[in-house]
Amino acid sequence: MTTARLAPRTALFLPASNPRAIAKARGLDADMVILDLEDSVRDDAKAEARAAAVAAVAEGFGPRLAAIRINGIGSAEHGADLDAVAGSVADFVVLPKVESAVEAAAVAEACGRPLLAMIETPLGVLAAAAIAAAPGVGGLLTGTNDLAATLRLPPSSGRGAMALALQTIVLAARAAEVWALDGVFNALDDAQGLAAECREGRALGFDGKTLIHPNQIAVAAAAFGPTPQEIADAEALIAAATGGAERYRDRMIETMHVDQARALLARL
Ligand SMILES: CC(C)(COP(=O)(O)OP(=O)(O)OC[C@H]1O[C@@H](n2cnc3c(N)ncnc32)[C@H](O)[C@@H]1OP(=O)(O)O)[C@@H](O)C(=O)NCCC(=O)NCCSC(=O)C[C@H](O)C(=O)O
Numbered sequence: 186m187t188t189a190r191l192a193p194r195t196a197l198f199l200p201a202s203n204p205r206a207i208a209k210a211r212g213l214d215a216d217m218v219i220l221d222l223e224d225s226v227r228d229d230a231k232a233e234a235r236a237a238a239v240a241a242v243a244e245g246f247g248p249r250l251a252a253i254r255i256n257g258i259g260s261a262e263h264g265a266d267l268d269a270v271a272g273s274v275a276d277f278v279v280l281p282k283v284e285s286a287v288e289a290a291a292v293a294e295a296c297g298r299p300l301l302a303m304i305e306t307p308l309g310v311l312a313a314a315a316i317a318a319a320p321g322v323g324g325l326l327t328g329t330n331d332l333a334a335t336l337r338l339p340p341s342s343g344r345g346a347m348a349l350a351l352q353t354i355v356l357a358a359r360a361a362e363v364w365a366l367d368g369v370f371n372a373l374d375d376a377q378g379l380a381a382e383c384r385e386g387r388a389l390g391f392d393g394k395t396l397i398h399p400n401q402i403a404v405a406a407a408a409f410g411p412t413p414q415e416i417a418d419a420e421a422l423i424a425a426a427t428g429g430a431e432r433y434r435d436r437m438i439e440t441m442h443v444d445q446a447r448a449l450l451a452r453l
């Protein structure tokens with residue numbers, strides 16, 4: 186499924202069990218909010234969180250896209266979550282720990298809306314291309330915490346140990362023409378570290394980043410947007426191009442470079 190809307194640069198997770206976070210999100214600059222029913226919600230608060238998520242999307246998040254992350258297939262809450270999302274006005278359902286195209290398509294159909302598939306296990310990574318191309322899938326979200334755990338990475342491992350998985354997710358999303366969002370950055374007070382990880386994510390080809398705290402939004406939005414230099418370069422290249430292969434400053438350009446420059450400007 187090709188998602189018609191531009192991909193979000195910033196997708197903010199919040200526990201659906203936290204009414205203060207829900208209220209706060211309505212005034213934040215995130216492109217998408219993801220009301221979580223899974224890992225951030227205690228078992229004894231699941232039913233209340235589910236009802237709160239449905240009510241929150243009904244009340245609306247203004248121009249922000251609204252998604253609900255349900256509990257995974259096989260969990261005690263999964264069926265009730267599916268029914269709740271199906272009866273809600275959420276824009277997207279987010280399914281954690283997706284490992285096959287069949288389960289992604291089935292959940293998208295049951296919910297009656299596009300699905301954002303979280304790729305966060307080795308099986309999920311290996312099936313990413315099929316999952317991205319499954320009916321009803323609008324994007325892939327990277328679950329770097331679960332990925333680190335399921336790959337059994339030692340705490341000292343950096344993102345380098347996940348490079349193949351991250352690139353596979355981008356490759357799969359691009360092949361199916363769906364969104365690709367990078368994983369969350371767990372440190373809450375490290376703006377520099379966040380900016381560096383966002384730059385790396387953008388360089389890998391991700392459209393944006395999933396986030397966990399309001400103070401991460403501005404950093405991620407800036408990092409996933411074009412720099413003033415990139416904008417100036419794109420405008421100059423388009424103005425100079427006359428078609429076909431030609432010299433532009435000190436390099437060769439062809440039609441695809443003009444298309445790339447136009448695509449960059451279209452995302453401003
Ligand atoms: C991580 C937190 C628990 C930290 O909470 P806290 O210490 O309370 O934060 P602050 O005091 O700094 O909060 C300041 C105000 O901002 C609001 N707030 C905080 N976080 C959010 C948020 N995510 N969205 C909206 N608003 C938020 C607080 O309510 C404060 O407002 P106010 O009370 O009015 O002053 C907390 O940030 C948090 O819960 N974050 C999200 C956690 C989450 O959703 N986790 C699940 C997704 S991550 C994941 O699972 C990824 C993937 O699956 C993987 O495997 O990697």
Ligand SMILES: [Mg+2]
Nearest residue numbers: 305328330331
């Ligand atoms: Mg996870």
